[in-house]
Amino acid sequence: MTLIYQHVLLILFVSIIPFSQSVPLNPDYYKTSCPDFDRIVREEVHEKQSKFVTTAAGTLRLFFHDCMTGGCDASILIGSSSDNKAEKDHEDNISLPGDGFEIISRIKNALELSCPGVVSCADILAASTRNLVVMVGGPHYPVQLGRKDGLISQATRVTGSLPSTEMNGDQMIKYFGDRGFSIQEMVALLGSHTIGFSNCKQFSKRLFNYSAETPTDPGLKPAYAEALKNLCANPATNVTMSAFNDVKTPGKFDNQYYKNLPKGLGLLATDNVLVTDPRTRPIVEMYAANETAFYKDFADAMVKMSNFEVKTDGDPGGEVRRRCDAPNSVA
Numbered sequence: 001m002t003l004i005y006q007h008v009l010l011i012l013f014v015s016i017i018p019f020s021q022s023v024p025l026n027p028d029y030y031k032t033s034c035p036d037f038d039r040i041v042r043e044e045v046h047e048k049q050s051k052f053v054t055t056a057a058g059t060l061r062l063f064f065h066d067c068m069t070g071g072c073d074a075s076i077l078i079g080s081s082s083d084n085k086a087e088k089d090h091e092d093n094i095s096l097p098g099d100g101f102e103i104i105s106r107i108k109n110a111l112e113l114s115c116p117g118v119v120s121c122a123d124i125l126a127a128s129t130r131n132l133v134v135m136v137g138g139p140h141y142p143v144q145l146g147r148k149d150g151l152i153s154q155a156t157r158v159t160g161s162l163p164s165t166e167m168n169g170d171q172m173i174k175y176f177g178d179r180g181f182s183i184q185e186m187v188a189l190l191g192s193h194t195i196g197f198s199n200c201k202q203f204s205k206r207l208f209n210y211s212a213e214t215p216t217d218p219g220l221k222p223a224y225a226e227a228l229k230n231l232c233a234n235p236a237t238n239v240t241m242s243a244f245n246d247v248k249t250p251g252k253f254d255n256q257y258y259k260n261l262p263k264g265l266g267l268l269a270t271d272n273v274l275v276t277d278p279r280t281r282p283i284v285e286m287y288a289a290n291e292t293a294f295y296k297d298f299a300d301a302m303v304k305m306s307n308f309e310v311k312t313d314g315d316p317g318g319e320v321r322r323r324c325d326a327p328n329s330v331a
Helices: 003-014 037-051 055-067 098-114 121-135 169-178 183-194 204-208 222-231 256-263 269-276 281-289 291-306
Strands: 197-199 242-244
Touching: 037 055, 037 098, 037 121, 055 098, 055 121, 055 183, 055 291, 098 121, 121 291, 169 183, 169 269, 183 256, 183 269, 183 281, 183 291, 204 222, 256 269, 256 281, 269 281, 281 291
Parallel strands: none
Antiparallel strands: 197 242
């Protein structure tokens, strides 16, 4: 991809970022100040994903949870203290896989040895997410750099900032619409469920308590529902039990997720909404038939999301953290 094309993309996506001032990001932000940035991120990501195949899905989910709460500023990485419960310890974030946190910490440590105090954790999270998506078969997209890390991480900010797995079509469309995403961009972003897994508590209602008349959601394929019931039979004693979001190709980024939905193989209630709502079903069908279209729209939506309410040079609410798990004032 040429620098001219990247520049055009930057102008296009910055112009439609909601709730943000102009974002002076560019892909060569560290070209002089940290020339080994790309190499270090690439090598660390490859080593981690090669050994722990859940890293890509965990990091992608971590990135989404970070961006949707106060913008893409790595505030999700900050740990709680005696006088502050941080975002990562909110109920909606407790199930975030440790692999995502670990790879960012590993990359940060390596970069601090190469170019101390230069690269933000927010940029590491954005770049590593892209690289991991590519590594498991997903599309390559440009990552603009120059984000600063947030100073504040409070669990109270998480409430209402993340979508619920129980949302209906209207609620989902409003949630993403309020953040500047179209219906088609929403469906493309939810295609991230082509990799990764969800905890039983996120879909157990569909299995056991769907309604008084119908305990199991009829939107689930019966054999699939029975398998999930066996898996999640004892949620109280095994709170970490999870199922793959894409039962067919769980470790590969592809369009199989969309092919699964009409067959009753969507794990979450919100997955099933995509194929039952007339506003989203045609998009699901298009992506199921055309993986190239899905990849393009997913890539464009990720570029847009990665610029969501970022902090940049001169922002008093941002800094380059020395450690990703604490602001410099307490690190």
